[in-house]
Amino acid sequence: xxxxxVDNKKIKDIVKLKQKKYRxxxxxxxxxxxxxxxxxxxxGALEEVYILENxxxxxxxxxxxxxxxxxxxxxxxxxxxxxxxxICAKKDSKEYIGKRYLMLDKVSDPGNLGTIIRSAVAFxxxxxxxxxxxCDAYNDKTIRATEGALFRLNIIREPLEESLxxxxxxxxxxxxxxxxxxxxxxxxNKENFCIIMGNEGSGISDKVKKxxxxxxxxxxxxxxxxxxxxxxSIILYELDK
Numbered sequence: 001x002x003x004x005x006v007d008n009k010k011i012k013d014i015v016k017l018k019q020k021k022y023r024x025x026x027x028x029x030x031x032x033x034x035x036x037x038x039x040x041x042x043x044g045a046l047e048e049v050y051i052l053e054n055x056x057x058x059x060x061x062x063x064x065x066x067x068x069x070x071x072x073x074x075x076x077x078x079x080x081x082x083x084x085x086x087i088c089a090k091k092d093s094k095e096y097i098g099k100r101y102l103m104l105d106k107v108s109d110p111g112n113l114g115t116i117i118r119s120a121v122a123f124x125x126x127x128x129x130x131x132x133x134x135c136d137a138y139n140d141k142t143i144r145a146t147e148g149a150l151f152r153l154n155i156i157r158e159p160l161e162e163s164l165x166x167x168x169x170x171x172x173x174x175x176x177x178x179x180x181x182x183x184x185x186x187x188x189n190k191e192n193f194c195i196i197m198g199n200e201g202s203g204i205s206d207k208v209k210k211x212x213x214x215x216x217x218x219x220x221x222x223x224x225x226x227x228x229x230x231x232x233s234i235i236l237y238e239l240d241k
């Protein structure tokens with residue numbers, strides 16, 4: 001099927017998914033590039049694919065495929081060179097899986113979040129917990145920064161006070177991060193932990209700090225603090241040794 005009108009209902013629905021409120025209400029999100037479409041398909045998240053007319057994927061998939069004109073692709077894509085676009089089902093979870101947790105308190109930059117998700121998968125985090133005021137994991141910039149890792153990580157978004165209550169019931173060791181105080185990251189129990197990373201500018205919020213008894217930090221040379229994605233990646237690497 002070739003779609004040539006930007007007023008087609010499916011096309012209008014895709015455009016709406018560029019807004020978080022529609023991604024939340026429809027439990028769907030957009031991906032671009034062949035690599036992300038392949039990753040989504042492998043993980044069972046892919047629902048539909050839209051391909052620029054006269055193009056084809058380099059692999060076979062078993063889901064609805066729609067071909068679109070150049071004007072329609074220009075309407076729905078965000079990446080200038082895109083020829084492929086997929087619609088995926090969101091995988092929001094309420095399951096507390098495993099014993100290795102990462103919690104993000106108001107991390108606001110999509111690129112940082114995407115990098116953190118990628119590192120969380122690389123270094124064997126079981127579950128990522130996002131505060132409600134952290135940026136959207138299904139933002140297009142976040143998705144691209146994950147390089148497909150988004151589809152392989154259990155992600156919970158909820159008030160962190162609720163998360164901390166649940167982790168306490170599971171006897172998970174809670175560790176805050178602080179650029180000055182705290183013990184070496186090597187003191188963390190590598191089999192049972194939740195590492196809390198704070199906002200890029202203000203760090204961990206006061207309401208969460210009240211629930212933390214143990215802190216860790218990274219030793220740095222002549223640098224007061226690191227980018228949150230960089231710091232998180234280093235900490236997770238150390239905990240996966």
